[in-house]
Structures are given as structure tokens and as C-alpha cells.
Amino acid sequence: MPSWSDLLPEILNKIAGRFEFYEDFINFLCVCSSWRSSATTTKKFIHHLPSRFPLLMLAESNTEEDNDQNYRKFFLLSSGTMRKVQLPEAHWQRCISTHGWLLTTGEEEFYAKLIHPLSRTQIDLPELYMFEELYFDQDEWMYYGHCMRKVVFTSSNPLLLEPDFRVIIIWGQTLGFCRLGDVSWSRITDWDGHLLDITYHNMRKRLYTVTTIGSIYECDVFSCGPGPLNLNRLSTLPRKEFDCSCLQSAYLLEWGYDKLLMVTREHQWYKKHSEEFRRYGPYSTKRFQCFVFSLDDEKWSKLLSLGDKAVFLGFNSSFAIDAGGGIKPDCIYFTDDLYEPYRDLPNGGGGDVGVYHMSDGSIGAIMDAQEHLFRARPPLWLQTSTIPAIKQI
Secondary structure, X not given: OOOHHHOOHHHHHHHHOOOOOHHHHHHHHOOOHHHHHHXXXXXXXXXXXXXXXXXXXXXXXXXOOOOOOOEEEEEEOOOOEEEEEEOHHHOOOEEEEEXXXXXXXXXXXXXXXXXXXOOOOEEEEOOOOOXXXXXXXXXXXXXXXXXXXXXXXXXXXXXXXXOOOOEEEEEOOEEEEEOOOOOOOEEEEOOOOOEEEEEEEOOOOEEEEEEXXXXXXXXXXXXXXXXXXXXXXXXXXXXXXXXXXXOOEEEEEEOOOOEEEEEEEEEEEXXXXXXXXXXXXXXXXXXXXXXXXXXXXXXXXXXXXXXXXXXXXXXXXOEEEEOEOOEOOOEEEEOOOOXXXXXXXXXOEOOOOEEEEXXXXXXXXXXXXXXXXXXXXXXXXXXXXXXXXXXXX
């Protein structure tokens, strides 16, 4: 009986040509040396294959001598492997993410565009003249209150050109939205405290925000009027009731048909010359807490378990997915999303990345922390999205 390693190259190329995901092709090549050398005609297509989401796009190198400035590394949770993708459009750009797309802007601060990192499809957005923070955000855009921080879509695929499609962003303490083809951004106003996160609830067709005092606000971004849209305050987290006295960071995401999930994040801070500082940097995440807000009766409850879900937080639109395929259940996957504490550190920062286990409060590593270090271009989670037609290189 012939060995699997003796399969004809024609057959191997036929098999390899049917793979839909990058990870499957890599596994195929790793079976044995004969398979790796035989699948010659299909190897050139490997870089155009999509990956299973979610992905972690790693921070860009801080060294100008890096010969791979036109590439970005992606960590694939589904396989625990690394992928290198040609993405010159993101070089030296500020990036945040939603639905698998990047919103980028660079040294020419007034432009903005959407880029799909795997296909390199680009969509131009209105220039950012409405954002007053651009006139003050000069120190490599490091100041936490004066930076592009969050973006959400009102539907997952901007290429469908739906008339109701909106892109909504937080820049510093300005909240705005646009439609594709608009010549300018529209403002959303009227809240107390500082904006921490935004989410779009697909069932309710509403935008929701959370502020530093734990207040939830709602907005109908499809309403028309002569002036800016206003937020409407719904409720404030009863922090004393839930033993949540400090709201250092908070995230917001859709949770079922009629609920929102608020996730709070607490940091512990270290003195400059301590052993912890040398190991972790200025701070590390201490714990997360989860609270569910019912949009029907406006009641709060504490959530002790995410069940078979996993939540992803950072400079991405916050999202939850079903566990499996390398994703652990009842866990929070998080990246570093603070700028200010390490803005003057010579080696940068951004190592506060990991997996938080809701069951016991333990925190595990995703990969080598050194891969996460950044100054102005942070690591980002990319969630499931429709892959546009691949741009041939």
C-alpha cells in the first residue's frame, strides 16, 4: 500500500487548491517534506487566503531600520501561529478596528480611511476637520484624551453600500459619524464625564455609549435634523451596590436581543524602580467585572460567568463570540489601550495583554509580551468580517 507521502504532485496541488483558509494550507504544508515541496503551483496563492477570525494584529516595530516596515504580523488564535501580511497602507498610521476593518489616519491628520488588512481594500472617509483634538495632539498622538480611540459600524460590511450605513468614532472627547460619500462628519453631543466606549446594537438600531461615571447613553444615528444629534442618558451603574467604587476603564457591547454588557477594568500601578515595574511596566490589569444592563426595564445585574462566550477588548470595537477553535470560553481577551503611562519610556510600552479567566480571576499570556510593545500604533483585535475581493500584489 503506497504511503501518503508518495501522493503525486498533481493530486497534492488539487487538494491544496481547495483550502479556503491560510491556517489550513499551513497545516497541509507541515505534514511532511514531500507535501511541502510538491504543492508548488498553489504556494503563490497562500498570501491571498483569508484567516479565521479573530486575529491579533501586533504592534508595528518602533525601529526605522526594520526591513519589514511594509508588513504587519498577525497572531492567529485558531492555530496559535503567526502570519505576516503585506500592509504598507498601515505603516506609521494610527489604527483602530471594527468588524475586521482598520480605520487609519497618519501624519496628515485630516484624512481618514477604512482598510481591510487581508485584502487591502480601501474606502476613503471625510477629512477630520471637526475634531478639535487634532490641533493639540502633537506629541506623536500619545496623550490618551486626544487620540482616535473607538470606531463602530451600523452594519458589518461597508462594501454593500447600504444607504443607512454609518461609521461612528470617538476621537478624544469628540463623538461623530458619517455616511460613505459624505464630505464631512456630523457631531453627536450632550453627555457628562469622559467617553470610554461606544457600541451599536443591531437589534435596537441604536448607538450606545458609556462614560467615566458609568452612565449609559443612547442615540438614534439615523434621525435627521438641522444640528448635531444628542445623546439621551438611560441609566448609571449603581457602583456602590456592586462594590465597583472606581471606574478606571469600561467597555460596552451588545449582549443578546435586549441587553448591553458593560465590562469594567481595574489596573494596578507600580513604582518606577520596583521589580513589578521592571517586569510589567507602569501597570498591569488587576481584574475585570461584568454588568448586564437591560434595555427593557433599565435594571442592572452582575454577571459572574460569560458561559460559552469570549469577549475581546482594546482599541477595537468591543465584541463577543462563541468559544471554540482555539478560543477559550468564559474568558476576556484584552490588549493594552492606555497611552499616557509609558509615553516617555525609551522602550515604549503596551505589554498589558492577556487572557482573563472569569472563573477564578487568573490572567494568562497570549504570547510573548515583547511582541506587544508599542508607542503610537497599538496591537488590535480583528473580529469576523466579510473578506472583500483580494487585491492582487
